[in-house]
Amino acid sequence: MTATRIDGKAFAARLRERVGVRALEFAEAAGRKPGLAVVLVGEDPASQVYVRSKGKATLAANMESFEHRLPADTDERVLLELVERLNRDEAVDGILVQLPLPKHLDEKTIIAAIDPDKDVDGITPTNAGRLVLGMEALTSCTPLGCMLLLRDIFDDLSGLDAVVVGRSILFGKPMAQLLLAENCTVTMAHSRTRDLQGLLRRADIVVAAVGVPNLIRGDWLKPGAVVLDGGINRLDPEPGEIKGKIVGDVAYDEAEAHVRAITPVPGGVGATTIAVLLRNTLVAAYRNAGLAVPEGL
Numbered sequence: 001m002t003a004t005r006i007d008g009k010a011f012a013a014r015l016r017e018r019v020g021v022r023a024l025e026f027a028e029a030a031g032r033k034p035g036l037a038v039v040l041v042g043e044d045p046a047s048q049v050y051v052r053s054k055g056k057a058t059l060a061a062n063m064e065s066f067e068h069r070l071p072a073d074t075d076e077r078v079l080l081e082l083v084e085r086l087n088r089d090e091a092v093d094g095i096l097v098q099l100p101l102p103k104h105l106d107e108k109t110i111i112a113a114i115d116p117d118k119d120v121d122g123i124t125p126t127n128a129g130r131l132v133l134g135m136e137a138l139t140s141c142t143p144l145g146c147m148l149l150l151r152d153i154f155d156d157l158s159g160l161d162a163v164v165v166g167r168s169i170l171f172g173k174p175m176a177q178l179l180l181a182e183n184c185t186v187t188m189a190h191s192r193t194r195d196l197q198g199l200l201r202r203a204d205i206v207v208a209a210v211g212v213p214n215l216i217r218g219d220w221l222k223p224g225a226v227v228l229d230g231g232i233n234r235l236d237p238e239p240g241e242i243k244g245k246i247v248g249d250v251a252y253d254e255a256e257a258h259v260r261a262i263t264p265v266p267g268g269v270g271a272t273t274i275a276v277l278l279r280n281t282l283v284a285a286y287r288n289a290g291l292a293v294p295e296g297l
């Protein structure tokens with residue numbers, strides 16, 4: 001068996017196009033474009049790259065992009081005032097505070113200050129609670145991207161055995177909740193799990209959210225499983241390379257021979273994240289404007 005390569009890039013391009021069309025319809029109905037505000041504190045180079053690409057993608061999806069860049073030594077009070085201003089601003093539907101924040105700022109305090117109805121990253125305690133309670137929530141972009149990919153593959157996920165490896169607040173935990181909401185039988189594995197291989201051997205769906213290169217070997221997987229690899233790990237450079245390769249948490253070349261479908265790294269799960277952020281912003285815009293969210297987003 002050779003697995004289908006799940007093309008996250010192509011999926012994201014289709015989602016961005018749908019969002020772009022719906023954003024124009026929203027603008028006609030609401031008399032304004034959907035708006036996404038991104039707040040960047042400090043000069044972390046990776047965060048600067050993310051913020052720039054989010055800004056470009058937002059404009060390309062027919063939305064307003066508001067960027068707020070603050071110096072690394074910004075006082076917590078100043079950042080909280082900005083978040084509160086964005087909460088009140090009717091042109092802003094989504095607020096994303098780029099993490100990590102400089103060490104002197106308390107991330108929990110800042111995150112808790114974001115209006116849950118504008119929390120397009122799905123990280124406020126309110127949205128985490130809404131997800132667990134099965135209420136209308138905004139959900140963290142990477143796990144939601146995984147779920148959208150799964151819905152594209154399966155007509156019905158009901159009764160399938162799913163293993164989520166990793167239990168972070170932004171990825172593993174919301175992923176497990178999303179799978180549970182689709183009636184999967186969900187097991188969460190983590191660094192203290194005793195028999196990861198044994199769990200994976202019976203999993204129809206595996207979501208890897210670990211951050212350990214090639215942790216999951218091909219022959220640990222059930223033949224015919226669907227594998228979503230969220231890991232983004234840079235290897236040490238080989239001789240002649242300036243930067244090491246980026247690989248996932250699953251040994252792709254081995255897994256390919258066993259499973260039905262698998263996401264590559266890069267070009268799989270990670271490629272969907274910004275498209276899902278735009279989708280969440282549009283969903284927030286419809287809800288904030290008191291309009292029905294269109295089907296199929």
Ligand code: NAP
Pocket residue numbers: 142165166167168169170171172189190191192193196208209210211212215230231232233269270271273
């Ligand atoms: P994290 O907060 O570091 O969490 C990692 C999780 O993996 C923890 O729950 C940890 O268990 C578990 N773990 C560590 N070693 C393990 C092992 N040997 N066996 C089983 N479980 C193990 O990481 P994260 O933020 O969730 O990110 C996970 C990966 O996804 C990273 O590679 C990250 O770069 C990537 N990521 C990708 C995207 C994307 O857009 N694709 C977005 C976010 C993150 P404990 O809880 O017991 O410590």
